[in-house]
Amino acid sequence: MYLMEWMVVLDHKRYKPGSIWDEQQKKNAEREKKHEKKLFAQGLGHLRTAKESDIHESRSEVVDDNGSIYRKTKAYLDVCTYNDDKRGLITLLMGVVCLYLIGGVDFLVFILRQAVTGLDESGEVVSLSSLIFPLVAFSVVVPLLYFVFFRYLIKAWRLEAFTVRRLMVRFNRETRKVYLLRPGFLGGVKAYDWEEVDAILPKNMPNHEGIGGMLVLAVKTEENENPYRDFGVDGAFLGLPSRDYQHLLSFWEYIRRFMEDGADAVPAPKRLRSKWPNPLTSMWTVSRLSLPGGFDLGRSFLWLRLALTPVFVIWGLGHYASLLLSYEGRFPKAIRQASGESELRSWLELLAYNLLPLLYTAVGLWLYYAWRHGLDWRLPLQYLGV
Template sequence: MYYLEWTVALNRMRHKPGSWQDKFQKNVAYKLAANKKKSLASRVSSGGDVKDVDIHESRAEKVDDNYAIYCKTGNYLDVCTYNDDKRGLLTLVFGALLYGMVPFSITTAVISYNIVVSPEEGGLEPISLLAGLVSWVMIFAVAYAFYRYLARIWRLEAFTMRRLVVRFNRETRQMYFLRPTFLGGVTAYNWDEIDAALPKDMLNHEGVGGMLVIGAITRDGVNPHSQITADGAFVGNACRDYQHLLSFWEYIRRFMEDGPDAVPEPRRRRSKWPNPLASMWTVSRLSLPGGFDLGRSFLWLRLVLTPVFVVWGLGHYASLLLCYEPRFPKAIRAASHESEARSLLALLGYNLLPLLYTVAGLWLYYAWQHGLDWRLPLQLVGWL
């Protein structure tokens, strides 16, 4: 669920004066201004730099791709974002809501039609009219609430891009964010102007790991409380400790500063193919900052919670199918020397094939459960 990216985007927008979003912006701007004064004062007195990390400075001896790489070429590096796999629960909740409301609405409409068109002898009973009226009020109330409020929340993990991608292009010396419009859209920042939130002189046992946050200061926001706003991306998977976080950043830094040969090939590239088994495996790991990972420990708890992870994994897989596979705009693809034919084939494949093999899998399961011939669809279209 893209909640963190949503909060960053909200801080850059203009909201209705007096609303909770407007008050939130005002508080954030006040705190940032106060922290900036303290930070500048301490760094001026110590002669330090304004940035937490000088991107030209090596911060780790080892490098680690953190299993976060989608694609690595001689020109660019595509990296996942932290929240790409944090999904499924909203889809389960809203799916259950729709599963209950749609049949209820259809049943109410049929009963109401029968009562009006073919009333029983003696006319319409008051209790029937009251029950029908209450049912329709409930339907319209839920539908309005869903359209007005819940649909926006569900869009954080469904009916949007299947994943957010951060591209580091060493030839253009730029970093690109691939996001939907309501999360900030596609943006580009110069490599020398970005900052990684990695404080210096922190011992490994003092850091709890977490996610790599790469940000940039921008003036293109319409926030009325601050002309200067921050834009950023939460890059990579959760890191188990601070040294792991530095190693992951060093992988990206060396690629941009020293070239693709300065870092090894990813141990395992992240797949873009939706897979129900992979979804169940992903949610069962509960990969959280600080090294809490059920994939490496708590095996007994993982086994006990297997039914929960199966249901959650199905919601995770459904949310992927309700999204579409994105790609960068043509200008960025051209700057990255990306093959147009290959990009188009990948776009069609990632968006169409998952729907096809999901429908085929559901049919095979249905046919097996009801003792039907699995070749029946092929016979209907004349292929057999």
């Protein structure tokens, strides 16, 4: 679920004076000004514009791809974002809402049919007076629910469905650019100079077990409608949760060495991340419950993980459904050409990642249905004359 990316975008916008979002922006700006005053009072005013980390400085002797790499070539590195796997719950909730919406329409049609014909399902006469209240109530409630759904709820659903399946960051060492692949409502596709990037990695953070989290990339931009701040901040939340701070530094070092020293300066990823939606993979993903600091039920609470298996199965189906309701995106042609991508391969991957999951899911559902109802699984082939 791309909630954090959405919050970053919302912070750049201008809102109606006095609204909740406007007041929140004002509070954030006041908090930042107080922090600046403290820095100047301590003689540390230069830190206000300084970066948290120098991209030319090595911060770790070891490198780790953190299982977060989609593709590594001589020219570029495609890295996953932190929230790509955190999805499914909204889709489950919206699925229930859709069932109620469909049921509401179905019941309204049922009442209207009785009101028009004067007969119920069994053919007996129905009193019109007994239908007036449910008819009026559902005639008001059902359109209201549809209005709320399409006006507000569908926007929340877009945080994990009806959008790109994954947000991706490409580090291109030849163009010295960092490219962000995102849908328009999350900031769109952007390109920033490598030298502009700041990795939020405080130097003096202790390496206590459990203090890891995500790698945050930030870039100051001129794109900003927030009236309380004279600059905008864009960026990305990178990689899977790190188990401690040293692990986080080694992940950043993998990216930094690739960009600074070359593709041969870092080893090949231990295992590339797959882009193929898979229900079993979805169930495994949600069962990990990976949180900042590397908290993982798979390592720490195996007994609880087993006890919650039914929950993870249902959640995993929601996760898988959200992937199928989304589409696999790709970078614009100019960025693909700058990265040396093959256009033929790009088109084939686009078609395969978007069409094949729907096909093998449909086949799987049919085989399950045929098995449950004792049908011949070859019936579709017979209808096609195969």
